[in-house]
Structure formats: C-alpha cells, structure tokens
Amino acid sequence: MTTTLSRVxxxxxxAALLRQLTAQHGPLMFHQSGGCCDGSAPMCYPVGMFLTGSSDVKLGDLAVGLDDEIEVFISESQFEYWKYTHRTIDVVPGRGAGLSVEGPTGNRFIIRSRMLTDAELEAFGLASTSRSTD
Incomplete structure (x- = not known):
C-alpha cells in the first residue's frame, strides 16, 4: 500500500463549511499570501475570482466530499517561511477578512500547523536541509 503525503x-x-460554501458559490480554492487584508490567513475564493501566478506554490488538494477537490496555494515568500510545516485548514467562530467567502457565515478559516515529520521531510526533498542531528 502506498501512502501519499500532503502538505495540507x-x-x-x-470540510463541512466548504461543502456548504461550494453549494452556494460553486467550486472553491484557497490562497495564503501573507498580505494586508487578514495577515496570512487562508483566503477562500470561488475558482476564477483569484488568479494564481508563477510565484504561487500549490500545496495540494483538499478532499471534502465533493466531486472536485479544493486546490490550496501559497505565495512563494510564505512558502519559503513555512516549507517545513504541514498545514491544516480549520474553521473557528469570528469574522475574518471580507474578501474570503466564509465571512458572512460568522466563521473564519485559520491555519493550524505542525513541523513535518522525518518521513515527510524526506518525501518533500527537505531532509538534507532540515535540522542538524548533532
């Protein structure tokens, strides 16, 4: 059995909120920029409302029980800062930025992160540049 490792x-x-939002807005995607509006919060947009560029890194896809998975991107500068972490998108009560589609629901998406495991570091080609064993 092969295990596929993911960064997200x-x-x-x-996932439950994303299914509701997809029913309302159509296919969705996430982007985290570290920009102005809500700091480095993950921003959720209808596909086509935010255009990724060559300096964006795709972290992976979220399977939330829909026909299509939800793509997750991060700006290159944020990726360099966070590349040794696994990121989990969660939701909490409260108002985030007005640009992300969950805003009117009274909830906001947040990132919970943890350091990558040794197996993940190896799989993502980061093992030789990670922590020292001295």
Whole structure:
C-alpha cells in the first residue's frame, strides 16, 4: 500500500463549511499570501475570482466530499517561511477578512500547523536541509 503525503489537510468542521460554501458559490480554492487584508490567513475564493501566478506554490488538494477537490496555494515568500510545516485548514467562530467567502457565515478559516515529520521531510526533498542531528 502506498501512502501519499500532503502538505495540507482540512478538519471535518472546515470540510463541512466548504461543502456548504461550494453549494452556494460553486467550486472553491484557497490562497495564503501573507498580505494586508487578514495577515496570512487562508483566503477562500470561488475558482476564477483569484488568479494564481508563477510565484504561487500549490500545496495540494483538499478532499471534502465533493466531486472536485479544493486546490490550496501559497505565495512563494510564505512558502519559503513555512516549507517545513504541514498545514491544516480549520474553521473557528469570528469574522475574518471580507474578501474570503466564509465571512458572512460568522466563521473564519485559520491555519493550524505542525513541523513535518522525518518521513515527510524526506518525501518533500527537505531532509538534507532540515535540522542538524548533532
């Protein structure tokens, strides 16, 4: 059995909200820029409302029980800062930025992160540049 490692995951609560938002807005995607509006919060947009560029890195796809998975991108500068972490998209009560589609629901998406495991570091080609064993 082959295990596919990913840099990104989603909690059950966030997946449930994403299914509701997809029913309302159509296919969705995430982008995290580290820009102005809500700091480095993950921003959720209808596909086509935010255009990724050559300096954006695709972290992976979220399977939330829909026909299509939700793509997750991060700006290159944020990726360099966070490349040694696994990121999980979660949802909490509160108002985030007005640009992300969950805003009117009274909830906001957040990132929960943890350091990559040794196996993940190896799989992503980061093992030789990671922590020292001295």
């Amino acid at each position: 995951a989603v909690t059950d609560a966030a």
